[in-house]
Amino acid sequence: MAFACQKNSYLQELTTRVVSCTPAELKQVVNGKKQTLQGYEVITEDTVLFPEGGGQPDDRGTMNGIDVLRITRRGADAVLFVEKAIEAGTEVVQKVDWTRRFDHMQQHSAQHLITAVAEAKYGWPTTSWDLGKEKSFIEMDTPKIQAEHMQELEREVNEAIRKQLAMTPRLVDLGSAVLNCVRTRGLPEDHVGQVRIVEIETIEANTCCGTHVANLSHLQSIKLLGAEKGKKNKTNLYFLAGDRLLNYLGKCLANEKLLTGFLKCGPEGHPQAAEKIQKSLKVANKSTTTLLRDLAALEAYRYNNQANKDPVFVLHRKEGDLEFLNMVANEINLQNCLALLTAGDEKGVGLFLVAGPDDIIKEVGPQIAECLEGRGACKNGRYQGKANKLSKRSTAEETLHQYIPRLPTC
Incomplete structure (x- = not known):
C-alpha cells in the first residue's frame, strides 16, 4: 500500500x-x-x-x-x-507544512540524482545519507573525492536538471523480476504489500518510500559544497538543492555586504584584508601578552615587598583572563599566603583563581566557587573557574581570611 x-x-x-x-x-x-x-x-x-x-x-x-x-x-x-x-x-x-515538505522533496530527489550519477560515472556507491536541517551529505564508499571530480559531478547533475527529466514513482509486486534491475539497499523487515520504485528518466530506478519532485527541473540547481573524510575509509559529500541553495546564497550575500562595510573594500579584496587583520591581531596579541606579563610581575612585586602585608592577596582586573591570573600567581610566594584573583565584570560574570598551599586550596576552593555562584577545578594548589557573581568578592575574601591561622609561618 x-x-x-x-x-x-x-x-x-x-x-x-x-x-x-x-x-x-x-x-x-x-x-x-x-x-x-x-x-x-x-x-x-x-x-x-x-x-x-x-x-x-x-x-x-x-x-x-x-x-x-x-x-x-x-x-x-x-x-x-x-x-x-x-x-x-x-x-x-x-x-x-508545505515549506518543510517541499524542502525535503528537493533534497531527497537531489540525493537520488547525485548518487546515481556518481555511481555510474565514478563507481562510488552510496552507503548512507543525511538530510540535515541546513545542509545534507551523502556517505560514499570511496576514500577521497578529488576537486576536479566533484566539479564534473556537479556539472553533470545540473545538466540533468536542465534536461527537465521526469521523476516518477510506481508500485510493483514483491518478488517481481523488475526488482532485480533497480538499485536498492533492501526493504524494511516489517515491509508489507507492494514495493515502491522511484525512477529518474534515462538515469536510474531505485526502491524508495520518500516524497520526490515530479521533474528534475523542480530542483532548480544543485551545489556540491565539499567533501570530508568519513568513517571507515568513506567520504561525506555535502550538497544543497533548490530553495535551500537560494537561501544559502542569500545569507552569503548578506555576509558579503557586512564584510564589505567592515573591511572597507569590495568582495574581491576580502581575503587580503582579512589576512592583513589577522597578522595585525597576532602582533597585537603578542604585545598584549608581554604587557600583561609585566603587569603581573609588577603587581606581585608590590605585594611581595609590603612591610606588613595582608596574608590574603586580592586583585581584580576587568580586562584580565585566566592566563593573566596565573601569571600573577606565578610571581607570588604562595607558601605563606592566599591569593584571590579575579577578572571580568566586577558585578557580574567573570573568572576567578584561588591560590595557596595545596591542602588549604582543596578545602576552600569549592567554598569560593559556591560563594561566587560559579564552578571550577583544583590542581596543584590552584582552584580556578568561572564566576557568575563577582559582586560577592568581598564575601569570598572574608572566607579566605578564616584560613590565615593554617598558613605556615616564614
Whole structure:
C-alpha cells in the first residue's frame, strides 16, 4: 500500500477518517533539553503526512487544526502523534507544512540524482545519507573525492536538471523480476504489500518510500559544497538543492555586504584584508601578552615587598583572563599566603583563581566557587573557574581570611 503522500507528493491536504486513537507518549529534544509529551497515537485510513523513511525526516502539519508532532510508520500504517484525542471514526482534514515538505522533496530527489550519477560515472556507491536541517551529505564508499571530480559531478547533475527529466514513482509486486534491475539497499523487515520504485528518466530506478519532485527541473540547481573524510575509509559529500541553495546564497550575500562595510573594500579584496587583520591581531596579541606579563610581575612585586602585608592577596582586573591570573600567581610566594584573583565584570560574570598551599586550596576552593555562584577545578594548589557573581568578592575574601591561622609561618 502507498500513502496519499507517496502517490502524489505535491498533495497538501487530505480528508480521511480516524481508525484508532490510543494514549501514548513522545520523547523528544527541544533546545537541547529532553522532554516527554503525553498524547495520543492516531492511525487514519490514509495520510498526506509522510512518516519518516528512506533517510527522509517525517512531515509536520495539522489534523483538524491539531498539530501533528511526529509521524512514524508501523507496518502498513502511518502513526501520527498528537496531544489531543481524536475519536475513531472521526472525519479529519490533514494539512501539510508545505515549506518543510517541499524542502525535503528537493533534497531527497537531489540525493537520488547525485548518487546515481556518481555511481555510474565514478563507481562510488552510496552507503548512507543525511538530510540535515541546513545542509545534507551523502556517505560514499570511496576514500577521497578529488576537486576536479566533484566539479564534473556537479556539472553533470545540473545538466540533468536542465534536461527537465521526469521523476516518477510506481508500485510493483514483491518478488517481481523488475526488482532485480533497480538499485536498492533492501526493504524494511516489517515491509508489507507492494514495493515502491522511484525512477529518474534515462538515469536510474531505485526502491524508495520518500516524497520526490515530479521533474528534475523542480530542483532548480544543485551545489556540491565539499567533501570530508568519513568513517571507515568513506567520504561525506555535502550538497544543497533548490530553495535551500537560494537561501544559502542569500545569507552569503548578506555576509558579503557586512564584510564589505567592515573591511572597507569590495568582495574581491576580502581575503587580503582579512589576512592583513589577522597578522595585525597576532602582533597585537603578542604585545598584549608581554604587557600583561609585566603587569603581573609588577603587581606581585608590590605585594611581595609590603612591610606588613595582608596574608590574603586580592586583585581584580576587568580586562584580565585566566592566563593573566596565573601569571600573577606565578610571581607570588604562595607558601605563606592566599591569593584571590579575579577578572571580568566586577558585578557580574567573570573568572576567578584561588591560590595557596595545596591542602588549604582543596578545602576552600569549592567554598569560593559556591560563594561566587560559579564552578571550577583544583590542581596543584590552584582552584580556578568561572564566576557568575563577582559582586560577592568581598564575601569570598572574608572566607579566605578564616584560613590565615593554617598558613605556615616564614
